[in-house]
Amino acid sequence: MATLGQNNSNIPQSSQVDPAQAQGAQIPLQTFSLPQFPPQAGALKALTLTSDIKLDDYQTLLSESFTIPPLPPGIESLTLELFTLGYPVGWLSQLADRLPNLKSLVIYSQLFGGVSEESQADGVEFFKKLPGLRALHLLDVFAQPKFFESIGPYVTHSTDEESARRGLMFLEINYTVQHSDPEFLGKIQATELNSLVGPGLVTLAFNVSEADVTDDPEDPTNNTEKSAEEAAKDGVVALNRTLGSTLVKALTDEGTRPRGLRVLNSTLFTLTTTQLQTILEKQKALMVLNATLEVDNHETFKKDILSILPSLEYLEQVEIVANPSLQFFLAIQNIKHKAFENTFPSASEIQTLGEKCKRLSSFKADILRSSAMQTIEWEKKDDKWSGGIKAAKAELKITELE
Structure with a gap:
């Protein structure tokens, strides 16, 4: 991928990509003005714009003028990264005008x-174009x-x-859980996300993921011993089941349901087994x-799961993220009771x-993707199933009070 910018001349020649050969370009922006593309960059298919704007300057730049020169007409894929506070009014709609063949965003x-x-109206106009x-x-x-509802x-x-x-055809919405923010789920416009679902979808993902951690054993975030407080901040959280409707x-x-959906990830929403069954009756x-x-x-x-899934003739992979009630959560704390083991096949x-x-x-099944809880994994190879219950990856550490 070529890197373009005002300081492109400072990049060592050995590390620069011939613009005529590049299929993608990444541009770090310190303002909202885009650089002029060289004529030989006409073969570009993908463009990534990354904000490198200082936070102290961001608010001022939102009200300043900008320029977006003509862009290579073959660009089909656009990535917009780290524009934390949005864009100047008119910037997005003008960018859309420059990308008439955009297919992926x-x-x-x-x-x-x-x-x-x-600025919100300009964001809606962007999608309209x-x-x-x-x-x-x-x-x-x-x-x-109302923003997601407006672009629906x-x-x-x-x-x-x-x-x-x-x-x-492909819609992915992912939120990385923020355990340090008690208002995290409340900031998601959960009642509007369904506005983005349409008949043409083949893949639909409303996913919630864990914060990234490294593989370094010396990294304190990878401590295999977790206090009760730390365990509560492990894994993911999901929206209340009332929003699942x-x-x-x-x-x-009939007006919105996908007609050929092959992949469904709904882990952001908590569903009941009855709600899941209702969905699968239409998404076979x-x-x-x-x-x-x-x-x-x-x-x-378990009875519900084993009766619901057989209706899916083409099903290849399943992950169940269990959102436990208080009663079930207390039951699985004592491994001897085998509550977790008796919940899944x-x-x-x-x-x-x-x-x-x-x-x-x-x-696969887990408890809110927590490493401090048991998981279960079954895999079929050569027509034989193997796997079963796996112990928690992190040990729950209970500190006694003196």
Whole structure:
């Protein structure tokens, strides 16, 4: 990937990529003005714009003029990174004008659309001007209320004369859990995300992920002993099950439900097994399923799962993220009670499930993806299932009071 910018002349010649050969370019921006592209960069297919703007200067630059010169017309993929506080009014819509053939968009780590009504309107106009967009990845992207709802008509299938478009095939929304922020889930416009679901989707991911950690054993964040307080900040959190109804409606309503969905990751939302069953009755072509499910009674939960999944003829991979009730959480603390083990398929049960779902090759389950809790993994190779319960990767350390 070529790197372009005002200081490009300072890059050693040996590390620069011939613009005529480059398929992608990354531009670190210290202002909102883009550099002029050389004529030989016309073959570019992908462009990454990364904010290198000092926080002290950001607010001032939002009100200053900017220039966006003509961009290579073949650009089909755009990534916008780290524009924490948004963009000047008019910047996004002008950028869209320069990218008439854009098909894929990645937005990472920012308050998209800013905070003012004018900047939000420009953000909506940006999507309105991208009729060919087929893939959208929103990674740790937050927005003001009504923003996601407003862009919904421009990313889903439409036959309206003004907004006619095929809509998205691939939609990924991911939030990295922020245990230090008690308002984290409240900042997600959860009731609006269903507005982005449309009939053309093949892959849909509403995912919640853990914060990155290194593999360095000396890194204190990788301590294998965790206090009760640290364990509470391990793994992920998910939206309350009452919000799951918005996702159920989007995936089952005749006007919005995807017609050929193959991959569904709904782990951001907590669903009941009844809600999951309702979804799967309309989404029978799934090959990959990741879901956060409320677990209260382990006996009824297992029965529900083993009766729901066989309806999916093409199912290959399953991950269940268990969101435990208080009763279930207390039960799994004592491993001798085998509450966790009795919640998910045993060796014989996974064998039976595999006979019904003949393409199934992987089944995983955990407690909110916590390393301080047991997990279960079953894998099929050469028509044989192997695996089972795995011990917690981190030891829960209980400190006695003196």
